[in-house]
Amino acid sequence: MQYRTLGRTGLRISQLGFGAMRLPMTGPGKDAKVDLDKAIPIIHHAFEAGINYIDSAVFYCNHDSQRAVGEALKGWRDRVIVSTKNDYKGTDEAAWHKNLEDSLRLLQVDCIDLYNIHGINWTVYEEAVEPAIGKWLLRARDRGLIRHIGASCHDKPENMIRLIDTGLFEAFTVQYNLLDRAYEAAIAHAGSKNVGIVVMGPLAGGRVIASGEAFGTVLPHLSHVPELALRFVLANPNVSLALSGMESCQIIDQNARVAAEAAPLSADDYAVIDAHLKKLRAAADLCCTGCGYCIPCPQNVRIPRIFNLYNLARVYRNWEGARRGYAGIKCDVWDPEAKQADACNECGACEKKCPQNIPIRRQLKEAHQALNGTV
Numbered sequence: 001m002q003y004r005t006l007g008r009t010g011l012r013i014s015q016l017g018f019g020a021m022r023l024p025m026t027g028p029g030k031d032a033k034v035d036l037d038k039a040i041p042i043i044h045h046a047f048e049a050g051i052n053y054i055d056s057a058v059f060y061c062n063h064d065s066q067r068a069v070g071e072a073l074k075g076w077r078d079r080v081i082v083s084t085k086n087d088y089k090g091t092d093e094a095a096w097h098k099n100l101e102d103s104l105r106l107l108q109v110d111c112i113d114l115y116n117i118h119g120i121n122w123t124v125y126e127e128a129v130e131p132a133i134g135k136w137l138l139r140a141r142d143r144g145l146i147r148h149i150g151a152s153c154h155d156k157p158e159n160m161i162r163l164i165d166t167g168l169f170e171a172f173t174v175q176y177n178l179l180d181r182a183y184e185a186a187i188a189h190a191g192s193k194n195v196g197i198v199v200m201g202p203l204a205g206g207r208v209i210a211s212g213e214a215f216g217t218v219l220p221h222l223s224h225v226p227e228l229a230l231r232f233v234l235a236n237p238n239v240s241l242a243l244s245g246m247e248s249c250q251i252i253d254q255n256a257r258v259a260a261e262a263a264p265l266s267a268d269d270y271a272v273i274d275a276h277l278k279k280l281r282a283a284a285d286l287c288c289t290g291c292g293y294c295i296p297c298p299q300n301v302r303i304p305r306i307f308n309l310y311n312l313a314r315v316y317r318n319w320e321g322a323r324r325g326y327a328g329i330k331c332d333v334w335d336p337e338a339k340q341a342d343a344c345n346e347c348g349a350c351e352k353k354c355p356q357n358i359p360i361r362r363q364l365k366e367a368h369q370a371l372n373g374t375v
Contacts, residue, residue, distance in 0.1 A: 001050025002262055006081075006240045007196030009148040009170045011113065013081050015234055016259035017053035017198065018046045019245040020069050021060045034061050034068035043072035045249045047080060049256040055173070055198070055243055056107070057085035057118055058099055066106035073108060082109060083173075083198075085118035085152060089128045096136055100145060114171060115146035121155035122162055134168050152200070160186040164195055171196035173243070176236070177203060178215060178229050178277065179316060184236075191238030202233040202242045213317040218276045219269055230255060231264040232273060284311040287363060294350035294360060300339045302329060303350055303360060310367040326371035341368035 003012045024038040043054070054072075056065045066084060073080060084103050088096045103112060115137065117129065140146045150171035153160050160183065163169060172190060174183045176199045190197050203226055215225050222228045233242045242259075246252045258264060265273070288307035295303055306326070313322035329338050341364040350360045 001256060001260055003052075004240050005196075006114075006148075006198075007171055007190070008194040009114070009196055011081055011148070011196075013053045013241050014051045014259065015239075015241055016051055016230075016255055017055060017241045017243040018043060018051050019200065019243045020054055020056040020065045022245045022247060023061050023065060023068055024247070025061065030062065032062050032064075034064045036068060036071055039068050040072045042246070042249060042252070043069070044076075046246065046252050046256075047072075047076050049252055050260075051252075051256065052079055053081045053083065053198075053241055053243075055083040055085075057116075058087050058103065066103055070106050070108035077109060081113045082107060083114040083116065083150070084112055085116040087118035089117075089124050089133070091128070091132055093132070093136055096133060097140075100140060104145065111144055112146045114148045114150045115140070116149075116171075116173065117151040120151040120153050120163065122159040125163060125166070129168070130166075137168075150196075150198075157183050157186040161189050164190050164193055169195060171198060171240070173198040173200050175199070175201040176233060176239070177201055178232055178273075179312070181277070187236065187238045196240040197238055198241045198243055199233050199239050200243045202244060203229050214280060214315070215276075218273055222269070227254070227258055228273075230258050232270075234259065234264040235270050280315055284315045287311055287314070288358060289356065291355065293353045293355060297339075297344075297350060298347060299343045299345055300337045301341060301344050301364065302335070302338045303364070305329070305338075306341050306364065306367050306371075309371060310363075313370065323371050323373060326367075341365065341371075 002015045004015050005011065006013050024035040025032045026035040027033050054069055056069045058066070061068065073082070084107065086096065086099045088099050104110070117133065120129065137146070137149050141149065148170045149168060150173065151163070151169050152173040153163065154175070160172065160174065164172070164186070172195060174187065174197065176183050176187060187197050215228060219228065222231065230242060233239055244255055246255060287310060288304060290304045290308060292304055297303055309322045309325045313319045326340065329340050332338050344361060344364050346361050348361065354360060
């Protein structure tokens with residue numbers, strides 16, 4: 001196993017980390033709990049393979065992930081870096097602190113190595129973190145309850161750069177993979193500021209694997225797409241660690257073999273992959289660059305989101321994932337007003353704002369037909 005330094009925290013972490021978001025579960029529905037008899041041996045196998053970083057959060061695994069991690073840490077605590085996240089973003093310090101106390105209790109630790117704000121964005125920073133939560137984090141650090149301050153981020157890359165420049169955060173957890181390089185500049189900026197980068201979703205939630213047709217022949221000697229994807233992430237010099245939710249000992253062994261190499265990709269291999277990705281990106285940009293100038297739509301049609309899914313199918317050949325994502329627009333609890341392309345009433349407001357002069361109304365019809373499986 002190769003180890004890297006997590007930014008200015010100084011922590012030496014394995015370049016492959018264990019994500020405790022999808023541990024084996026037992027029991028029905030809302031009463032489901034982590035199956036400790038299955039989960040703990042898997043986690044221990046990861047530790048034995050040299051993985052010394054494990055990440056959890058308050059609500060992972062039906063709010064039971066931290067308990068499982070705490071049980072697995074017995075006998076390993078002094079050799080493992082523990083990361084977890086607090087999703088509270090209100091103004092009640094007692095409520096925020098209860099999450100921290102619960103995490104300490106469930107993880108069975110006196111101090112959490114990296115304590116993260118879960119899902120930060122610039123608005124949350126301005127409205128909650130700068131006036132309150134940031135101060136609570138610093139006090140918790142001064143009291144020795146946490147060692148370092150981090151955050152997971154899904155905001156626009158330019159806003160992540162602004163968050164980095166506040167100086168509060170020592171590490172960020174962000175998505176970065178073969179299909180999604182949007183944070184590449186922000187990751188480089190983090191590196192210039194000595195801020196650690198933990199990459200979540202190196203396989204894009206399985207979408208990279210499902211897009212194997214687009215990547216399987218890029219490098220003949222690396223036809224196993226999951227391995228190619230992991231190597232691509234680890235080849236970025238500004239990435240500290242790739243976080244993977246590994247559900248079996250076999251997957252751990254496969255990933256650990258890659259993470260044992262000091263140079264995941266040669267310079268020539270990386271150049272070939274980069275050229276291939278740029279070619280795919282250019283094909284995708286013919287449909288939409290995702291700039292967002294076309295929104296808001298009066299009918300709440302999520303135009304960039306729909307075109308992104310259409311590109312996932314049309315360019316990256318992942319029709320199953322794209323159609324599943326398109327169907328999910330109708331029942332998105334985080335965006336309940338979102339509408340599919342058939343809600344378009346052809347007012348044309350979007351096309352007047354599009355800098356690429358894309359025939360959005362026509363392409364929305366094409367996307368709807370294709371993503372509904374009607375063509």
